[in-house]
Amino acid sequence: MEGLGTSVGIGIGKVLIYKEPKMDIVKENILDLELEMSRLENALKKAIKEIEHIYNTTLTTVGEKEAEIFTAHKMILEDPEYIGSIKEKIRTENINSEWAIKEVTNFYIEIFNNIEDEYIKERVQDIKDVSNRILKILLNIEAKDLTSITEKTIIVAHDLTPSDTAQINKEMVVGIVTEIGGRTSHTSIMARTMNIPAISGVENIINMVEDNDVMIVDGSTGDILVNPIDEDIIIYESKQKEFIELRKRLEEMKGKESISKDGYKVEIAGNIGTLEDIDKVIENDGEGVGLYRTEFLYMYRDRLPTEEEQFEAYKVVAEKLGQKPLVIRTLDVGGDKEIPYLNIPKEMNPFLGYRAIRYCLENAEIFRTQLRAILRASAYGNIKIMFPMISDIKEVREGKKIIKGVMEELRKENILFNENIEIGIMVEIPAVAVHSRVFAKEVDFFSIGTNDLIQYSLAVDRGNQHISHLYNQFHPAVLSLIKMTIDNGHKEGIWVGMCGEVAGDEKLIPLLLAMGLDEFSMNSSSILKARHLIRNISKEEMESILDEILSLPTAEDVEKFIDENIMINILPI
Incomplete structure (x- = not known):
């Protein structure tokens, strides 16, 4: 099994399948416009507080550059065009906040998806992450906790949002495998910063493995081994040590001239x-x-x-x-x-x-x-x-x-x-x-x-x-x-x-x-x-x-x- 290696390194651990909670968004006509607008405003305020908390956590545990992702998320939550379009839709169509968020978000996603540049396409994830946060608050859905992982774990998911990635226990999460995503996604960028091997583009992986399966991921090649034999584990443990040594030797290139022999x-x-x-x-x-x-x-x-x-x-x-x-x-x-x-x-x-x-x-x-x-x-x-x-x-x-x-x-x-x-x-x-x-x-x-x-x-x-x-x-x-x-x-x-x-x-x-x-x-x-x-x-x-x-x-x-x-x-x- 293989995918696209997006963060180099080798991880060996037990599988944890992570699925986003299902959100059934239905269109509803509202009778009390003022009450609905107040409901949306309260959700936005709570979302901003959550983002500020994640920003501070990321700043401490990951780094300043990665924390800036959540500055961008806060800007989306305060963006007069994005939020204004949601409010306008609620007012003019007398519909519920959830449906308005879904419609406006899909409009922006379609615009970005029509752009071929991979970096720009990956920014769709920011909009999805922010909109899902508001929706979970409106629907009273609790997010799955990724902070309390206590053993060497490889997270397998359809996709991980930046918010999910920022909150993982980087000492215990030794690999990330997703069905979608690329090298320029925020998740891949953050995985590289945290030195967590990551592989994306592995179609249907969620249905091919189970929780607690043993998995090896090679973020350099994109190779994945599920329930490997002892011999394979020994081989990849050796590669893991070599990779750590390689990282140290590359660090030695800092400060040296770029000059041929x-x-x-x-x-x-x-x-x-x-x-x-x-x-x-x-x-x-x-x-x-x-x-x-x-x-x-x-x-x-x-x-x-x-x-x-x-x-x-x-x-x-x-x-x-x-x-x-x-x-x-x-x-x-x-x-x-x-x-x-x-x-x-x-x-x-x-x-x-x-x-x-x-x-x-x-x-x-x-x-x-x-x-x-x-x-x-x-x-x-x-x-x-x-x-x-x-x-x-x-x-x-x-x-x-x-x-x-x-x-x-x-x-x-x-x-x-x-x-x-x-x-x-x-x-x-x-x-x-x-x-x-x-x-x-x-x-x-x-x-x-x-x-x-x-x-x-x-x-x-x-x-x-x-x-x-x-x-x-x-x-x-x-x-x-x-x-x-x-x-x-x-x-x-x-x-x-x-x-x-x-x-x-x-x-x-x-x-x-x-x-x-x-x-x-x-x-x-x-x-x-x-x-x-x-x-x-x-x-x-x-x-x-x-x-x-x-x-x-x-x-x-x-x-x-x-x-x-x-x-x-x-x-x-």
Whole structure:
């Protein structure tokens, strides 16, 4: 049995099946509107008190970053649009609070579920968690207690809410297995913080095991063993000890340079989407932020963020990083990132449509507001500006022209900013990679966005399960485009980074080093392992076999060659 490993490590314990109490929500007509509104208000007040208690508990037992999840939950409970919509529904339709909560929550869930971005989809869990809390209070349903577990336990559930996860006894819960969820869910993030192995996406697991079954979970591979034989237990106990040792050795990478065996120095940075993420980058000794996804500042709200709100967000990250680089990607909206209040029209092919820099250039005031905030924040750190979804030189020139105009405004207002701020572009469209020598003359840096570069190069929608097997980062054509981009950037004297998933792929890091990639930006959890790999590779040796790899005919051939000729020679951690 296997699923998706979302928090590494090995857990051995007894199964505890956790099921959410069943809530039968029925639509009822109410006669006393005032009484119903009072009933809802009392439930909201109680829910806020519960959230505040969980926040304080999480702050003490887990950490500040994880506690901020419940700050967000409290904001939902106090959000005038969400709560206002519930109250409006009660008033206009004369229906009970439970039904109104269900209807409004489902409306928001549908909006978020239509967005392809995994991180955004996972935020649906916050809305569900909050709405379920209110409903349980209204229905007088007691939640199952997960705080009093007294033996080594693996929790098996359809899903765990952040509230559930925050309250588990982390000394006794040695594993979490869920039927749904992914790496970016709050539950997975919290499990990683608490060093609890976790696996998600195990269909129907609740009906395949029973309470008190013995279970082994391997969060690194996603493997699950139920009622294992003694021999398997001995094997996994040994792996468990090895993993603990591995974690210690990765910690030893902190404070060391990201430099190859033959002296080639690179920068290993982290990707972030929210203010919460920066703490993880710092904790894992990231050498900067190679991608700040600013679209998250525009989501979960009913209006555009103000200049001041954006300025504060960028400033906080810049100050936390000090003089380490912070690459801020300008608003990348459209495609799979739908923000209702922007009223972007529905399109047949949104990934090829009105999005990112194309939207920003057409909506100059929104763009200018963001650029003002970024430039103001640049006085507090080493900020760089990056345009996404560039396909034409004219877009780069127009973007730079707008920046120049904003700079003039700030000078007139005597507002400080970095006069020499670097401006770069994402290389995620094959045409830009092919024409990169020309683009390199216009900008200060490139950052290769491999997620889209692969998708566009191979004409594969990676979200389409029928063809997702064709989406392959080892494809020789993709690797050739990456090398071409790096070579052309260097010929024109600019640095080249990468912020797509490939940057953290341990099998491709040696090839990227051979190609001369200057900056690797990845999920914060991959930083220390990437540094270990870099420190155990000779760039010159990798260069000597690079042409042979790029001449291989298939992605399968490339991966096999790497396994048999490179990975086998890299010292284990």
